[in-house]
Amino acid sequence: MQFLEAKFARCQMQFPEGEAVFCPTSFLAMYSGKFTRMLPCVLHTAAGVCLSLLCCEVWAGETDESGFTVGADAQPFLTQGWAGPELGRILSESAVDDLPRHVFADGRGLPPGEGNARDGAILYAGLCAECHGSEGQGGRALELVGDRSLLDTEYPDRGLAVFWPDAPTLYEYIYRAMPPEQPASLQPDELYAILAHLLELNGLLDPGVVLDKRSLSNILMPNRYGFRTIKR
Amino acid sequence: MGVGGLIDDARQAWYFNASVKLMKKRGHHPDGTLASPGRRRTILRAAGLGKAGVIGAGLSRFGQAAEPQSWSSPGRGFSNYGQPAESEKDAIRWISANPALPGEGVSWTPLHELEGTITPNGLHFERHHNGVPHIDIDRWSLVINGHSRRSLAFTLDDLHRYPLQSRLTFIECGGNSNSLWHPQPVQAAAGHLHGLVSASEWTGVPLSLLLEEAGTDGKTGWVIADGLDASGVSVSLPIEKCMDDVLLALYQNGEAVRPENGYPARLVVPGWEGIVNVKWLHSLTLSREPLWSRFDTVSYTDLLKDGTAERMTFEMGVKSIITSPSVGQQLDSPGVHEIRGLAWSGAGRITRVDVSADGGRRWTPAELQEPVQDRALTRFRLPWQWDGQPQVLMSRATDASRAMQPTRDGLLADKGGNAYYHYNAICAVRVERDGSFTHVYA
Numbered sequence: 302m303q304f305l306e307a308k309f310a311r312c313q314m315q316f317p318e319g320e321a322v323f324c325p326t327s328f329l330a331m332y333s334g335k336f337t338r339m340l341p342c343v344l345h346t347a348a349g350v351c352l353s354l355l356c357c358e359v360w361a362g363e364t365d366e367s368g369f370t371v372g373a374d375a376q377p378f379l380t381q382g383w384a385g386p387e388l389g390r391i392l393s394e395s396a397v398d399d400l401p402r403h404v405f406a407d408g409r410g411l412p413p414g415e416g417n418a419r420d421g422a423i424l425y426a427g428l429c430a431e432c433h434g435s436e437g438q439g440g441r442a443l444e445l446v447g448d449r450s451l452l453d454t455e456y457p458d459r460g461l462a463v464f465w466p467d468a469p470t471l472y473e474y475i476y477r478a479m480p481p482e483q484p485a486s487l488q489p490d491e492l493y494a495i496l497a498h499l500l501e502l503n504g505l506l507d508p509g510v511v512l513d514k515r516s517l518s519n520i521l522m523p524n525r526y527g528f529r530t531i532k533r
Numbered sequence: 534m535g536v537g538g539l540i541d542d543a544r545q546a547w548y549f550n551a552s553v554k555l556m557k558k559r560g561h562h563p564d565g566t567l568a569s570p571g572r573r574r575t576i577l578r579a580a581g582l583g584k585a586g587v588i589g590a591g592l593s594r595f596g597q598a599a600e601p602q603s604w605s606s607p608g609r610g611f612s613n614y615g616q617p618a619e620s621e622k623d624a625i626r627w628i629s630a631n632p633a634l635p636g637e638g639v640s641w642t643p644l645h646e647l648e649g650t651i652t653p654n655g656l657h658f659e660r661h662h663n664g665v666p667h668i669d670i671d672r673w674s675l676v677i678n679g680h681s682r683r684s685l686a687f688t689l690d691d692l693h694r695y696p697l698q699s700r701l702t703f704i705e706c707g708g709n710s711n712s713l714w715h716p717q718p719v720q721a722a723a724g725h726l727h728g729l730v731s732a733s734e735w736t737g738v739p740l741s742l743l744l745e746e747a748g749t750d751g752k753t754g755w756v757i758a759d760g761l762d763a764s765g766v767s768v769s770l771p772i773e774k775c776m777d778d779v780l781l782a783l784y785q786n787g788e789a790v791r792p793e794n795g796y797p798a799r800l801v802v803p804g805w806e807g808i809v810n811v812k813w814l815h816s817l818t819l820s821r822e823p824l825w826s827r828f829d830t831v832s833y834t835d836l837l838k839d840g841t842a843e844r845m846t847f848e849m850g851v852k853s854i855i856t857s858p859s860v861g862q863q864l865d866s867p868g869v870h871e872i873r874g875l876a877w878s879g880a881g882r883i884t885r886v887d888v889s890a891d892g893g894r895r896w897t898p899a900e901l902q903e904p905v906q907d908r909a910l911t912r913f914r915l916p917w918q919w920d921g922q923p924q925v926l927m928s929r930a931t932d933a934s935r936a937m938q939p940t941r942d943g944l945l946a947d948k949g950g951n952a953y954y955h956y957n958a959i960c961a962v963r964v965e966r967d968g969s970f971t972h973v974y975a
Contacts, residue, residue, distance in 0.1 A: 385695045385742045389685030392676065397684045400676060400816060403757060403767065406825035432633065441633060453840030457951050464842075465831050474827040477765025481634050481663050484763045528830060532771060532845045 404473035408518025411469055415513040416494025418501040424491055425498050428480050437461075437502050446502050449523050462503035466528055468520040471496055493517070621646075626656055627725050636664025636763070639706070641728030644856045644875065650902065650910040651701070652731035654791050660706050660729065662764030665793050666813055673797055675743075675781070679757070679818035682748025689783075689797050695738040698780060700803065701909045703877050705730035705849045707806035707833040710956040713941070718972040722861035726972070727854045727960075730877065732910040735801045737782035740775050740817075747819070755820045758800055761813040768809050769823035770802065774847075778803050781814065804879030804908040805847045806955070808833050838949025849879035850957035851938050853886050853913070853930035864968035867921035872899070874928050876911045881933035883911040890917060892925035892961065892975045893940070899928070907933075919964065925975050927961045941974055 404410040426435070429445075437445030437460075447458030458464070465471060476492055478484050487495070493512045500506035505520055617624060624646035630638030640659040642652055652658075659665075670689050678684035709729035712719045719726060744756070749772065756775045760766040770779070780801040782790055790796045795812030802809050808828055823829055823845075834844040853876035858864060876883045882905055887896035902912035913928070931937045939947070941958040961975040 383696050385738070385746065386691075387746055388691040388694060389677070389683075389687055389743070389746050390691075392678065392684035392686050396686075397676075397678050400678065401759065401765070403818060403824055405822065452836065453838060455950065457836060457840070459831070459836065464836075465827075467825055467830070470825060470827060470830065473767075474765075477767070478663065478763070478827075481637070481763070484663065484765065527840070528834065528842050528844045530845050531843050531847065 401477070402473075404469050404476075406467035406470055408469040408514060411472060411514040411517060412489045413514065414489030414493050415511050416490050416492070416497050417511050418494070418497040418506070418508065420491075421494035421496065421498025421501075424495050428487075429495070437499065445499055452524075452527075461499060462505060462523065464524050464527075466522055466525045468496075468500070468505075468517050468522055471499075472517060624656065626659070627728070634663065636661050639708075639729060641725050642731045643722070644724035644728050644730075644854070645722045645859055645861065646724065647856070648873070648912075650732055650875070650912050651786060652733060654733070654786050654788065654794070657731040657733065657785070657791065657794050658704075658706065658729045659793050660708075660807060661793070662762060662766060664763055666762045668761060668792075668797060668813060670797050675798060675814060676816040677743060677747040677819070678816065679820050680750065680753050681744075681819045682750075685743075685747045687743065692738055692781065692783060692798065695742060697736050697783075698739055699734055699736040699784075700778075700780065700801075701732065701734045701906050702801065702803045703730055703732040703908065703910050704801070704807050704810050705877070705879075707808055707846070707849075707954040709807075710852075710960075711953055713956050713958065713960070714950060714953060716950070718974050720860055720972055723854055723856050723859040729807070730875075730910070732877075733785045734787070735780055735782040736784035736787075737780040737798070737801065740779040740781050740800070741777070743781065744772075744775060744817070744819070749819060752821050753819045755823050757816075757818040757820050757824045757826075758809070758811040758814060759816045759818070760795075760811045761815045766808070766811060766828060767824060767826045768811060768828045769820070769826065769845075770800075770809055772819070774802065774805070804849060804881075806833060806849055806879075809847065833954050835948060835952035835954050837952065846955055847879075849877075850955060851878035851880065851883075851930050851932040851934075851936045852876065852957040853883075853928040853938060854960050855888075855926055855928050855962065858926075858964070858970060859962050860970045860972055862970060864919060864964065866968075867919050869916050869918050872915045872917045872926065872928075874899075874913050876901075876913055876928070876930035877909070878930065878932035878934075878936065879908060880936060882907050883930055884933055884935075885931045886911070886913040887929045887931075888913075888915045888917075889927045889929070890924045893927050893929075893959070896929065921966065923963055923965055925961050925963045925973060927959050927975070929959050 402410050402412070430440070432440045432442035433445050434440035438447075444458055444460035445462070447460035447463035449458070449463045451457045452463060461471065472492055475495065476485060476487060479487070496517065497506055497510070497512035500512070500520065501508060505522070506512065506516075510516060624643050626640035626642065628638065628640045630636070630640075638661070642656050642658045647653075647656070674686040674688050675692065676684065676686050706729035710727045712721075712726060753772050756770045756772055758768055758770060780803075782795070782799050782801040783797065785791060785794055790799055795810075795814070798814050799812040800810050800814055830844050833846070834842045835846060836842045853874055855872055855874040857873045858870055864870060872888055874886070874888075876886045883901065884905075886899045886901065888899050889896050897915065899913035899915035902914065905911050917926075929938050938957060938959050944956070944958040961973050962970045963973045963975075964970055
């Protein structure tokens, strides 16, 4: 290595850039992407044998693992892809547990708790009826009771019982967004009760059945198979 | 020179300025010498020469005595944040909100009042499901969790140290233009029908860098993105798109993303419907399956005529609209008027826009403003000779995937009348003899 460095220093003194001779070997070396600059071929004529490839290696330096060049002419810049500074802070499991839940369509993520339609009707009257109508119809907000047979007609319902494909999704949406003046305020028992009331109104839950994580997950919504997924 | 001469000169100057302003408004250059492609220049000269001649005659003494009034006193001082000219009062967002819930609704970009291809930040359309949240940036962080190698949190300062990328792209609400599904055409200005599309230069961290840092495995199919607004927006995005070209945007047209557009950080998902460009981003959860949230299934999905529905349409179809002249505007005389409009496609670059003045019987290619960019708004222009008779104007865009904007009949035959979202059919306006415009279905 010392030999090459010495050789290179001598080459630099003897052959300023202007006197460079084109050398196919050094050109190929640069073209291969391993070297950052074309080296004037200083040994081609002197020795009759092209050794510029070796000089290139000393002169241009190599790339270390992080992508920086090392060597005599190294610059403090990354010239290849940078994956970023990796500043993400590791979250503890308890911090992850504190994040808002996702309730998947199959019911994963539903919290413990239970409720029945009788309690739900009272909660509904106080919290929901003003916008959604006393029987889930005729309000200014989304219809919660509808007629599925209208889906392919000129005036279809797109309401809760008609259009929503999965019952657990109702839990997540209502928890996160309702009532709009005070979202994310309902407790699990209250939510299960309101859902029991709504599902009973729609004939999707037998009267008197207690709704919980399991029974909510088991409800087959009428429009479960009504969607085609495009995903492009 | 007597007093009478001064008054005459001042009057000449006023007329000159007023005429220039008027003609600029009509799309003419006052002396017809503006460098422009041959055909267009010819038409402009033919239309503008008479007026230019009259104005030119008054110019011989212009500048000798009638200095502009603004020369006589200093102007207004500096401002910390500039505002539009006071006379430009019409270039505002039109708000259409739920009276019972003011933060639920939309505000429309006034496309008919704007030119070029970039939307000013204060005029970018809004769609909120329950208002603009206040976010304390000292406490804000972005979380990546779920099926990742590790769960990570990034502060805003952290994110600013990552490599940034900029890209010009449009964002269009999946419900844009949805009043055109209605059986009768709605008479409203172009921006009030189609203004749920805006374009900005978004700058941010490529999402792939952050996802790779958290570590994905081969089974991660989806990224569930949650926003911090009071409707708890949550959407599922395919991991392939997230690793491809999605940005975590921190800047919008050079300044920090505006609060109503997702401050401090939002997703920008090029070409895909607005809802998945989650604002006020809070968390990204890696998942094997989609969440099938309300926003994945019930909203932004197209109900077809057989009663089934399409979901995860994602990519916005090829589309164009004429922004001027259009409904709410008035032509004051026959002659040459420049037709101006916007075209865009979620599938790629716009390759051509054709314009028709006879209800779609014959089509003429419009000039596309360069540079035409992938999934950005593309401006098209075409000088149009109005003979004073009723005519039906239309524009029709084609994109790099060779998709062509459908006719309204074609779209209805394909989707039925209940889809509600993703309306991209050819739009038609009819100019009446009095120079006014109405939307028509043709």
